[in-house]
Amino acid sequence: MVPAAPEPALSHGFSKKLSFSFAGAPRGPAYEAWREDLCRGFCQLDVAPSSKEWIQSTVEFTRMGDLSFAVARHPDASFMRTLPLLADGCDDLALITAVSGGTLNVQRGRVVELRPSQMSLISMDELVESRLSENGVLTALRIPRRLVAAFCPDVDEQVSKPLLSAPTLSKVVSDYFALCLEAAPTLEPLGEQVMARQMTELVGLLLCAERDEALPPLRQGYGEARLQLIKAYVIEHLDKRGLSIASAARRAGLTPKKVQRLFKATGMTFAEFVLEQRLLLACRLISSPTAPGEKIGSIALDAGFGDPSYFNRTFRQRFGMTPSEWRDAQPDWA
Structure with missing residues (x-):
């Protein structure tokens, strides 16, 4: 599930982790409220349960700068951008990563199956369906298109394709995603901006790697992100x-x-x-x-x-x- 940018009234303190869960039959007032307020309203996605009898979903959201992070666990459902939702004009991009289990993304007539640690880019301005296998986990990094396009002008060519050309870089992206989630609750606004910029540059570098091209401005951000990951590793293993x-x-x-x-x-x-x-x-x-x-x-x-x-x-x-x-x-x- 890909989190939308919150309304201004919610932006203050949204870097703190928010978690939303639903477990029950996919019908009735509680389910419809969850579907309308969280799925359609907050995430700008509709939901289609895999079973008529039960749906279970836990999604954690984190906001950092202009970026939104999400971790979805065992959602027995598909999440979609439907025609009515496209009217909101959102054209953000989302980097989907399968953490465990399988993830299936369908967009532009392409079916992209992701195994654990594999990634794919989806666009929020087109019809798309993302489905996670039972008991699976995926992450979604949502970035305004203009930020990605600044590093990768033809980013549209990378949509709805598996990003497989740079596995080492993909791991750095995943590790830095996790570091952002860990650091976000205690970061000051300037720190959030720095980490959000580095996260965006890493995604830009990943997309450039798919084109066998690396833009010089990205390399500094890549080094800064690697350094932060090394420092985090050191602090975790000081003993x-x-x-x-x-x-x-x-x-x-x-x-x-x-x-x-x-x-x-x-x-x-x-x-x-x-x-x-x-x-x-x-x-x-x-x-x-x-x-x-x-x-x-x-x-x-x-x-x-x-x-x-x-x-x-x-x-x-x-x-x-x-x-x-x-x-x-x-x-x-x-």
């Missing part, structure tokens, strides 16, 4: 002493030298970034109300430091006091 530039490079599908160049452009090496994040994590752990009873050595291990003396030395260099002194300076939580 692992096996964390290294080699492991981060493998996760990103890059060489260690390429990862180092990405960090160098920010004025910080990979090792410096890891150390800074581990020190910040240790600082948060020591400052926690539950920390007074925990040994400093255990906290150091939890933050990924295997050498207590190195931890104490770098902590003092960074914060101007030892970990024990930092703990003593915290408020009395008793």
Whole structure:
């Protein structure tokens, strides 16, 4: 299901995740209200249940800048742009990705079957039907056409085709989609704009790859997005002493030298970034109300430091006091 841009009254705070579910017989006031308000009104899509007896659907929406993100789970139904709905004049594009199960998109007389991790582009200004297999999951990234056309002027040629030419880039797009969902609730407006721009550039680069063409302006955005994904991986694995530039490079599908160049452009090496994040994590752990009873050595291990003396030395260099002194300076939580 592809979320529409919310009305102005709903735009404030819509970067917070919204979730809508329906489970029951596809008839009656509750079903018709869900179909009219959420499907036709909010998503600008109609729904056709696969069964006359039951429909179940859970859809999560996130708004970031001009982009809308959706994750649809086990919707036993088809979602469609019908002739009456086309009158709304919406010409947005939506990148559909099959996460699990199968996804079937029908547009322009073409039937595009997607297996997990495969993608296809649909256009909201034409008749289209998108169907997800039972218990399947798909994601939909909805982008105003003008934003995509700025990077890929002939984007219309990529509609209703499987996007299979660049599997590595497709994975980056999927990973960055997930990162946007994770980051959106805490982002300030400027941060939202930056991530939305990078997400759009990644989609533009993916479409260019289908034409065996890469536009120079896209490459910087691609590097920025890869760097953010690497940083997210590092922060998630700070407690692992096996964390290294080699492991981060493998996760990103890059060489260690390429990862180092990405960090160098920010004025910080990979090792410096890891150390800074581990020190910040240790600082948060020591400052926690539950920390007074925990040994400093255990906290150091939890933050990924295997050498207590190195931890104490770098902590003092960074914060101007030892970990024990930092703990003593915290408020009395008793």
